[in-house]
Amino acid sequence: MNALEYVTILLQTGLSSLTAYLAAHVLLCLLPAFFIAGALSALVPKEAITKYLGRDAPKWISYPASALGGFVLAVCSCTIMPLFASIHRKGAGLGPAITFLFVGPAVNILAISFTGVQIGMDIALARIVLSIVFGIGIGLLMAWFFRQDDEAHNAATNGGGAFAREDKVPGRTWVFFALLLGVLIAGTLQVGVLTRSYATFTLPGSWAGSFQAWLDSVVPPNPALGIEGVSVHGVLLIGLLILIAVTAWLGLNKVDEGFNGWTYVALGLVTLTLVVASFKVVAIAGSPSIGSRQGLSVGVTGKLIAEITLIAAVWWMAARRFEAYDIQEWLWEMWRFVKQIIPLLVVGVFLAGMARALIPATWIETLAGRNTVWANLAGVLFGVFMYFPTLVEVPIAQTFLSLGMHRGPLLAYLLADPELSVQSILITNSVIGRKKTAVYVVLVTIFSTLAGLIFGWFIR
Amino acid sequence: MEIKILGGGCARCERLERLALEAAAEAGVEATFTKVKEMDAIMGYDVMSTPALVIDEEVKSSGRLPRKEEIAEWIRAAQGT
Numbered sequence: 001m002n003a004l005e006y007v008t009i010l011l012q013t014g015l016s017s018l019t020a021y022l023a024a025h026v027l028l029c030l031l032p033a034f035f036i037a038g039a040l041s042a043l044v045p046k047e048a049i050t051k052y053l054g055r056d057a058p059k060w061i062s063y064p065a066s067a068l069g070g071f072v073l074a075v076c077s078c079t080i081m082p083l084f085a086s087i088h089r090k091g092a093g094l095g096p097a098i099t100f101l102f103v104g105p106a107v108n109i110l111a112i113s114f115t116g117v118q119i120g121m122d123i124a125l126a127r128i129v130l131s132i133v134f135g136i137g138i139g140l141l142m143a144w145f146f147r148q149d150d151e152a153h154n155a156a157t158n159g160g161g162a163f164a165r166e167d168k169v170p171g172r173t174w175v176f177f178a179l180l181l182g183v184l185i186a187g188t189l190q191v192g193v194l195t196r197s198y199a200t201f202t203l204p205g206s207w208a209g210s211f212q213a214w215l216d217s218v219v220p221p222n223p224a225l226g227i228e229g230v231s232v233h234g235v236l237l238i239g240l241l242i243l244i245a246v247t248a249w250l251g252l253n254k255v256d257e258g259f260n261g262w263t264y265v266a267l268g269l270v271t272l273t274l275v276v277a278s279f280k281v282v283a284i285a286g287s288p289s290i291g292s293r294q295g296l297s298v299g300v301t302g303k304l305i306a307e308i309t310l311i312a313a314v315w316w317m318a319a320r321r322f323e324a325y326d327i328q329e330w331l332w333e334m335w336r337f338v339k340q341i342i343p344l345l346v347v348g349v350f351l352a353g354m355a356r357a358l359i360p361a362t363w364i365e366t367l368a369g370r371n372t373v374w375a376n377l378a379g380v381l382f383g384v385f386m387y388f389p390t391l392v393e394v395p396i397a398q399t400f401l402s403l404g405m406h407r408g409p410l411l412a413y414l415l416a417d418p419e420l421s422v423q424s425i426l427i428t429n430s431v432i433g434r435k436k437t438a439v440y441v442v443l444v445t446i447f448s449t450l451a452g453l454i455f456g457w458f459i460r
Numbered sequence: 461m462e463i464k465i466l467g468g469g470c471a472r473c474e475r476l477e478r479l480a481l482e483a484a485a486e487a488g489v490e491a492t493f494t495k496v497k498e499m500d501a502i503m504g505y506d507v508m509s510t511p512a513l514v515i516d517e518e519v520k521s522s523g524r525l526p527r528k529e530e531i532a533e534w535i536r537a538a539q540g541t
Binding site for chain 1: 503
């Protein structure tokens with residue numbers, strides 16, 4: 001193989017991961033997830049959670065509340081450190097603060113839904129359950145190791161008035177979250193009721209078959225490497241995504257100052273894209289000589305019906321049940337997450353795709369092909385020393401999976417990567433000191449390895 | 461009058477500062493603006509989360525973005541006392 005062919009293959013695998021990712025994964029999973037993350041950030045007052053994290057809260061409330069708080073509050077990494085520091089200094093103490101720090105980055109709605117769609121629901125669920133259980137475990141252990149410090153510290157710092165503040169999440173916000181979550185779940189859950197087509201019609205045209213053949217030649221599917229290829233449907237959706245990007249730039253950048261025409265165009269396009277993505281579209285390359293039909297077969301799926309109903313309800317609530325100011329805040333937060341995360345993700349997916357062609361599968365198989373202590377430890381250590389921006393750990397993990405990594409070590413890696421990076425260790429160090437940070441890092445390493453081992457053993 | 465914005469320089473903190481500047485201008489009040497970015501200094505106030513707004517050493521809001529009218533109201537009240 002000469003150098004040029006090699007570069008072509010690299011670019012092709014990168015491109016195919018990116019297109020497959022945009023067409024299949026972003027839409028029904030990440031698009032709603034960004035809206036949910038924005039809503040959590042804009043519509044849930046932090047005091048609704050933090051009132052359970054005060055100094056006087058009993059353990060059986062403060063630990064679960066810290067774990068849950070990670071889910072609700074930690075959609076943005078810039079809120080984690082101040083909350084962590086204040087839970088530690090003024091609130092429930094070291095244990096719950098550690099639980100919050102551990103659970104926060106792992107169980108945010110974006111990471112979980114993305115993991116579920118790209119790698120598998122088993123890993124996504126394991127990620128939630130194990131990080132909550134182990135987060136609480138590590139918190140309790142840390143509190144126990146440093147119990148004397150904590151008492152001295154309690155006496156030295158003044159009581160936290162900030163924790164006493166009451167705030168309630170209004171009922172309509174809960175309903176709104178349920179609807180948004182419904183959009184996400186209906187779009188991504190693979191069950192018969194949703195994926196079945198209840199009616200099918202065919203758009204005639206011979207172009208569809210040849211277009212699909214051309215797509216297959218540009219981005220060849222390669223099941224051995226887990227490369228999916230791109231469909232006609234996918235190309236249409238990517239086109240819509242580009243339109244959304246342009247109109248959202250014009251319509252959402254200044255949404256905090258009010259809606260403009262582009263805001264509605266962008267939101268309309270988002271709705272349209274979610275609806276189009278829910279159809280089941282297959283190009284049929286029938287041969288004209290025997291008179292079989294050519295064209296695009298379009299299926300009306302259960303997913304489509306569910307999505308239309310839920311999105312209509314979201315629009316209705318946003319228009320009738322919320323003040324314009326709340327909706328502006330929501331869209332502003334959502335767009336901020338998109339601007340922060342999507343560019344990194346696009347680059348990350350492209351590079352992770354290329355890595356599939358670069359790294360020989362035998363390496364991964366020897367290192368982490370089986371579920372052993374060393375394999376899990378290797379997964380954890382890789383997560384600690386390689387720092388990937390938010391969510392990029394997911395395409396990286398998928399690359400490993402397609403190269404033959406066992407699901408146990410894969411989970412160990414997925415748990416350790418967001419929790420422990422050189423960067424987060426340094427920040428933690430500045431809040432709780434060197435000794436406690438060292439103990440924390442060791443505990444996370446042990447627990448993540450253990451989690452991978454247990455999970456890998458279960459799914460054997 | 462002294463207005464402080466507590467927060468480590470994230471997008472929300474910058475927006476809060478902009479809102480507070482506009483609110484002060486609209487209320488016609490002279491104020492000095494300080495950004496407090498150090499975690500230790502932020503923890504010195506009674507806040508759980510950033511961004512937080514402090515007017516004359518009193519915490520007015522934290523963890524959320526108040527409306528411009530709300531801030532103008534606080535500024536006027538602080539001016540009156």
